[in-house]
Amino acid sequence: MPALEVKDLHQYFAQGTVNENHALKGINLTLEEGDFVAIIGGNGAGKSTLLNSVAGSLPVTHGQVKIANKDVTYQSVAKRAKLISRVFQDPLSGTAPMLTVEENLSLAMQRGTWRNFWSAGVRHSDRKLFQEKLASLNLGLETRLSTSIGLLSGGQRQAITLLMATLKAPELLLLDEHTAALDPATSATVMGLTEQLVAAQHITTLMITHDMQDALRYGNRLIMLDHGQIAVDIKGDQKKGLTVPDLLRMFKEQSGKELNDDAVLLS
Numbered sequence: 001m002p003a004l005e006v007k008d009l010h011q012y013f014a015q016g017t018v019n020e021n022h023a024l025k026g027i028n029l030t031l032e033e034g035d036f037v038a039i040i041g042g043n044g045a046g047k048s049t050l051l052n053s054v055a056g057s058l059p060v061t062h063g064q065v066k067i068a069n070k071d072v073t074y075q076s077v078a079k080r081a082k083l084i085s086r087v088f089q090d091p092l093s094g095t096a097p098m099l100t101v102e103e104n105l106s107l108a109m110q111r112g113t114w115r116n117f118w119s120a121g122v123r124h125s126d127r128k129l130f131q132e133k134l135a136s137l138n139l140g141l142e143t144r145l146s147t148s149i150g151l152l153s154g155g156q157r158q159a160i161t162l163l164m165a166t167l168k169a170p171e172l173l174l175l176d177e178h179t180a181a182l183d184p185a186t187s188a189t190v191m192g193l194t195e196q197l198v199a200a201q202h203i204t205t206l207m208i209t210h211d212m213q214d215a216l217r218y219g220n221r222l223i224m225l226d227h228g229q230i231a232v233d234i235k236g237d238q239k240k241g242l243t244v245p246d247l248l249r250m251f252k253e254q255s256g257k258e259l260n261d262d263a264v265l266l267s
Protein backbone atom coordinates (compact mmCIF):
# COMPACT_ATOMS: atom_id res chain seq x y z
CA MET A 1 0.00 0.00 0.00
CA PRO A 2 1.50 3.38 -0.97
CA ALA A 3 2.03 5.83 1.91
CA LEU A 4 1.16 8.82 -0.29
CA GLU A 5 -0.55 9.08 -3.66
CA VAL A 6 -0.90 12.40 -5.43
CA LYS A 7 -2.90 12.07 -8.62
CA ASP A 8 -3.12 14.67 -11.39
CA LEU A 9 -2.80 17.52 -8.89
CA HIS A 10 -3.41 20.99 -10.29
CA GLN A 11 -3.26 24.18 -8.28
CA TYR A 12 -4.32 27.57 -9.56
CA PHE A 13 -3.99 30.86 -7.77
CA ALA A 14 -6.39 33.68 -8.72
CA GLN A 15 -8.05 31.39 -11.25
CA GLY A 16 -10.05 33.18 -13.90
CA THR A 17 -8.40 36.56 -13.27
CA VAL A 18 -5.61 38.38 -15.12
CA ASN A 19 -3.30 37.25 -12.31
CA GLU A 20 -4.07 33.56 -12.82
CA ASN A 21 -1.12 31.36 -11.88
CA HIS A 22 -1.13 27.66 -12.72
CA ALA A 23 1.27 26.71 -9.92
CA LEU A 24 1.00 22.90 -10.11
CA LYS A 25 0.37 21.28 -13.48
CA GLY A 26 -0.76 17.72 -13.06
CA ILE A 27 1.60 16.29 -10.42
CA ASN A 28 1.57 12.50 -10.11
CA LEU A 29 3.59 11.16 -7.21
CA THR A 30 3.50 7.88 -5.32
CA LEU A 31 5.58 7.27 -2.20
CA GLU A 32 6.02 3.79 -0.82
CA GLU A 33 6.17 3.24 2.94
CA GLY A 34 9.54 4.36 4.27
CA ASP A 35 10.47 6.47 1.24
CA PHE A 36 12.47 9.57 2.17
CA VAL A 37 12.10 12.04 -0.68
CA ALA A 38 13.96 15.34 -1.04
CA ILE A 39 12.27 17.99 -3.18
CA ILE A 40 14.31 20.73 -4.77
CA GLY A 41 13.58 23.26 -7.47
CA GLY A 42 14.01 26.91 -8.42
CA ASN A 43 12.19 29.86 -6.88
CA GLY A 44 8.47 29.56 -7.46
CA ALA A 45 8.74 26.00 -8.83
CA GLY A 46 5.83 24.84 -6.67
CA LYS A 47 7.55 23.09 -3.74
CA SER A 48 5.60 24.83 -0.98
CA THR A 49 2.36 24.61 -2.97
CA LEU A 50 2.84 20.83 -3.24
CA LEU A 51 3.53 20.44 0.49
CA ASN A 52 0.61 22.71 1.40
CA SER A 53 -1.70 20.67 -0.85
CA VAL A 54 -0.62 17.43 0.82
CA ALA A 55 -0.91 18.97 4.31
CA GLY A 56 -4.35 20.39 3.54
CA SER A 57 -3.47 24.02 4.19
CA LEU A 58 -4.29 24.81 0.54
CA PRO A 59 -7.53 23.58 -1.02
CA VAL A 60 -6.90 21.45 -4.10
CA THR A 61 -8.11 22.91 -7.41
CA HIS A 62 -8.10 19.55 -9.18
CA GLY A 63 -6.80 16.07 -8.44
CA GLN A 64 -6.57 13.70 -5.52
CA VAL A 65 -4.40 13.22 -2.43
CA LYS A 66 -4.41 9.87 -0.63
CA ILE A 67 -2.47 9.09 2.53
CA ALA A 68 -2.20 5.47 3.65
CA ASN A 69 -4.97 4.66 1.17
CA LYS A 70 -7.37 7.24 2.65
CA ASP A 71 -8.67 9.95 0.35
CA VAL A 72 -7.85 13.16 2.24
CA THR A 73 -8.30 15.56 -0.69
CA TYR A 74 -11.08 17.49 1.04
CA GLN A 75 -10.05 16.90 4.64
CA SER A 76 -9.05 19.82 6.88
CA VAL A 77 -5.53 20.23 8.25
CA ALA A 78 -6.84 19.27 11.70
CA LYS A 79 -8.40 16.05 10.41
CA ARG A 80 -5.17 15.11 8.62
CA ALA A 81 -3.14 15.69 11.80
CA LYS A 82 -3.80 12.07 12.69
CA LEU A 83 -1.77 11.06 9.65
CA ILE A 84 0.72 13.90 9.11
CA SER A 85 3.43 15.63 11.12
CA ARG A 86 5.02 18.76 9.74
CA VAL A 87 8.18 20.62 10.70
CA PHE A 88 8.59 24.19 9.48
CA GLN A 89 11.62 26.37 8.82
CA ASP A 90 11.02 28.58 11.85
CA PRO A 91 12.11 26.78 15.05
CA LEU A 92 9.49 28.87 16.90
CA SER A 93 6.54 27.50 14.98
CA GLY A 94 6.47 23.87 16.10
CA THR A 95 6.52 24.29 19.86
CA ALA A 96 4.80 26.21 22.65
CA PRO A 97 7.65 28.44 23.92
CA MET A 98 6.15 29.13 27.35
CA LEU A 99 5.83 25.42 28.11
CA THR A 100 8.69 23.21 29.23
CA VAL A 101 10.41 20.60 27.10
CA GLU A 102 8.48 17.77 28.79
CA GLU A 103 5.16 19.62 28.52
CA ASN A 104 5.73 20.09 24.80
CA LEU A 105 6.61 16.42 24.37
CA SER A 106 3.52 15.51 26.37
CA LEU A 107 1.38 17.52 23.97
CA ALA A 108 3.01 15.77 21.04
CA MET A 109 2.04 12.40 22.53
CA GLN A 110 -1.60 13.44 22.16
CA ARG A 111 -1.36 14.46 18.49
CA GLY A 112 -4.42 13.48 16.52
CA THR A 113 -6.32 12.04 19.48
CA TRP A 114 -9.62 13.35 20.73
CA ARG A 115 -7.99 14.34 24.02
CA ASN A 116 -7.69 17.93 22.89
CA PHE A 117 -7.73 19.24 26.42
CA TRP A 118 -4.44 19.10 28.21
CA SER A 119 -3.86 18.94 31.92
CA ALA A 120 -0.72 20.17 33.63
CA GLY A 121 1.60 17.49 34.88
CA VAL A 122 3.52 14.83 33.03
CA ARG A 123 3.13 11.14 33.81
CA HIS A 124 6.15 9.45 35.36
CA SER A 125 6.23 6.78 32.63
CA ASP A 126 6.13 9.46 29.93
CA ARG A 127 8.94 11.40 31.60
CA LYS A 128 11.14 8.29 31.47
CA LEU A 129 10.35 7.83 27.79
CA PHE A 130 11.11 11.51 27.04
CA GLN A 131 14.43 11.21 28.88
CA GLU A 132 15.40 8.19 26.80
CA LYS A 133 14.34 9.81 23.53
CA LEU A 134 16.15 13.06 24.33
CA ALA A 135 19.30 11.16 25.36
CA SER A 136 19.28 9.42 21.96
CA LEU A 137 19.70 12.84 20.30
CA ASN A 138 23.08 13.25 21.99
CA LEU A 139 22.56 16.96 22.64
CA GLY A 140 22.40 16.77 26.44
CA LEU A 141 18.71 17.72 26.34
CA GLU A 142 17.70 14.89 28.67
CA THR A 143 18.71 17.11 31.60
CA ARG A 144 16.54 20.01 30.37
CA LEU A 145 13.08 18.47 30.75
CA SER A 146 11.79 21.30 32.92
CA THR A 147 13.37 24.11 30.89
CA SER A 148 10.99 26.35 28.92
CA ILE A 149 11.39 25.70 25.21
CA GLY A 150 11.74 29.44 24.66
CA LEU A 151 15.10 29.37 26.47
CA LEU A 152 16.67 26.86 24.08
CA SER A 153 18.68 27.65 20.96
CA GLY A 154 17.17 27.37 17.47
CA GLY A 155 18.96 24.09 16.81
CA GLN A 156 17.90 22.58 20.13
CA ARG A 157 14.31 23.62 19.46
CA GLN A 158 14.35 22.19 15.98
CA ALA A 159 15.74 18.91 17.36
CA ILE A 160 12.87 18.79 19.88
CA THR A 161 10.34 19.74 17.19
CA LEU A 162 11.59 16.78 15.13
CA LEU A 163 11.31 14.51 18.14
CA MET A 164 7.76 15.76 18.75
CA ALA A 165 6.86 15.19 15.10
CA THR A 166 8.04 11.59 15.26
CA LEU A 167 7.17 10.64 18.86
CA LYS A 168 4.05 8.93 17.56
CA ALA A 169 5.18 7.80 14.12
CA PRO A 170 3.02 9.63 11.55
CA GLU A 171 1.98 8.04 8.24
CA LEU A 172 3.75 10.95 6.59
CA LEU A 173 6.35 13.45 7.79
CA LEU A 174 6.57 16.78 5.97
CA LEU A 175 9.80 18.74 6.40
CA ASP A 176 9.47 22.27 5.09
CA GLU A 177 13.03 23.60 4.75
CA HIS A 178 13.40 22.66 8.41
CA THR A 179 17.14 23.41 8.57
CA ALA A 180 17.17 26.59 6.46
CA ALA A 181 17.16 28.97 9.44
CA LEU A 182 20.10 27.24 11.17
CA ASP A 183 23.83 27.82 10.83
CA PRO A 184 25.67 25.19 8.73
CA ALA A 185 27.00 23.16 11.67
CA THR A 186 23.64 23.07 13.47
CA SER A 187 21.87 22.32 10.20
CA ALA A 188 24.17 19.30 9.72
CA THR A 189 23.39 18.10 13.27
CA VAL A 190 19.63 18.45 12.72
CA MET A 191 19.86 16.67 9.35
CA GLY A 192 21.73 13.82 11.07
CA LEU A 193 18.97 13.59 13.68
CA THR A 194 16.37 13.67 10.95
CA GLU A 195 17.95 10.68 9.27
CA GLN A 196 18.22 8.85 12.60
CA LEU A 197 14.60 9.47 13.66
CA VAL A 198 13.15 8.72 10.24
CA ALA A 199 15.16 5.50 9.85
CA ALA A 200 14.34 4.27 13.39
CA GLN A 201 10.62 4.11 12.61
CA HIS A 202 10.82 3.81 8.82
CA ILE A 203 8.76 7.01 8.46
CA THR A 204 7.68 8.09 4.98
CA THR A 205 9.10 11.57 4.54
CA LEU A 206 8.79 14.45 2.08
CA MET A 207 11.44 17.13 2.61
CA ILE A 208 11.76 20.47 0.84
CA THR A 209 15.32 21.76 0.79
CA HIS A 210 17.35 24.37 -1.03
CA ASP A 211 20.52 22.50 -0.16
CA MET A 212 21.42 20.26 -3.10
CA GLN A 213 24.12 18.50 -1.08
CA ASP A 214 21.53 17.54 1.55
CA ALA A 215 19.10 16.47 -1.16
CA LEU A 216 21.80 14.18 -2.55
CA ARG A 217 23.07 12.94 0.80
CA TYR A 218 19.77 12.17 2.53
CA GLY A 219 16.86 10.03 1.48
CA ASN A 220 16.38 7.40 -1.18
CA ARG A 221 14.69 9.60 -3.77
CA LEU A 222 15.12 13.10 -5.16
CA ILE A 223 12.57 15.12 -7.10
CA MET A 224 13.24 18.38 -8.92
CA LEU A 225 10.26 20.57 -9.65
CA ASP A 226 10.15 23.08 -12.48
CA HIS A 227 7.21 25.42 -13.09
CA GLY A 228 4.75 23.13 -11.36
CA GLN A 229 5.93 19.91 -12.97
CA ILE A 230 8.29 17.12 -11.97
CA ALA A 231 11.40 17.62 -14.12
CA VAL A 232 13.70 15.04 -12.50
CA ASP A 233 12.82 12.00 -10.37
CA ILE A 234 15.71 9.77 -9.32
CA LYS A 235 15.77 7.02 -6.75
CA GLY A 236 17.74 4.15 -5.23
CA ASP A 237 21.00 3.23 -6.91
CA GLN A 238 20.47 5.88 -9.58
CA LYS A 239 20.73 8.53 -6.85
CA LYS A 240 23.84 7.14 -5.18
CA GLY A 241 27.08 8.79 -6.21
CA LEU A 242 25.37 11.68 -8.02
CA THR A 243 27.01 15.09 -7.67
CA VAL A 244 25.56 18.61 -7.77
CA PRO A 245 26.91 19.18 -11.33
CA ASP A 246 25.23 15.88 -12.38
CA LEU A 247 21.94 17.14 -10.97
CA LEU A 248 22.21 20.54 -12.62
CA ARG A 249 22.97 18.81 -15.93
CA MET A 250 19.95 16.49 -15.55
CA PHE A 251 17.75 19.47 -14.75
CA LYS A 252 18.96 21.33 -17.84
CA GLU A 253 18.43 18.27 -20.05
CA GLN A 254 14.85 17.84 -18.84
CA SER A 255 13.73 21.45 -18.55
CA GLY A 256 15.88 23.04 -21.27
CA LYS A 257 17.14 25.73 -18.89
CA GLU A 258 19.48 26.43 -15.99
CA LEU A 259 18.19 26.04 -12.42
CA ASN A 260 17.02 29.36 -11.04
CA ASP A 261 17.27 29.22 -7.27
CA ASP A 262 18.72 32.14 -5.35
CA ALA A 263 19.29 30.03 -2.25
CA VAL A 264 21.26 27.40 -4.15
CA LEU A 265 23.16 29.88 -6.29
CA LEU A 266 24.15 31.99 -3.29
CA SER A 267 25.34 29.06 -1.18
Ligand SMILES: Nc1ncnc2c1ncn2[C@@H]1O[C@H](COP(=O)(O)OP(=O)(O)OP(=O)(O)O)[C@@H](O)[C@H]1O
Nearest residue numbers: 013014021023041042043044045046047048049050
Ligand atom coordinates in the same frame (compact mmCIF):
# COMPACT_ATOMS: atom_id res chain seq x y z
N1 LIG B 1 -0.90 32.39 -1.94
C1 LIG B 1 -0.50 32.56 -3.19
N2 LIG B 1 -1.15 33.43 -4.02
C2 LIG B 1 -0.77 33.60 -5.30
N3 LIG B 1 0.27 32.96 -5.87
C3 LIG B 1 0.97 32.12 -5.10
C4 LIG B 1 0.63 31.87 -3.73
N4 LIG B 1 1.50 30.96 -3.23
C5 LIG B 1 2.35 30.66 -4.22
N5 LIG B 1 2.04 31.34 -5.35
C6 LIG B 1 2.71 31.24 -6.64
O1 LIG B 1 2.73 29.87 -7.00
C7 LIG B 1 3.97 29.52 -7.61
C8 LIG B 1 4.64 28.42 -6.81
O2 LIG B 1 5.01 28.97 -5.54
P1 LIG B 1 5.69 28.11 -4.38
O3 LIG B 1 5.77 28.98 -3.18
O4 LIG B 1 5.00 26.81 -4.27
O5 LIG B 1 7.15 27.87 -4.97
P2 LIG B 1 8.46 27.29 -4.24
O6 LIG B 1 9.04 26.27 -5.15
O7 LIG B 1 8.13 26.87 -2.86
O8 LIG B 1 9.40 28.58 -4.24
P3 LIG B 1 10.50 29.13 -3.23
O9 LIG B 1 11.65 28.16 -3.30
O10 LIG B 1 10.86 30.44 -3.80
O11 LIG B 1 9.88 29.19 -1.87
C9 LIG B 1 4.79 30.82 -7.68
O12 LIG B 1 4.60 31.38 -8.95
C10 LIG B 1 4.18 31.68 -6.60
O13 LIG B 1 4.31 33.04 -6.90
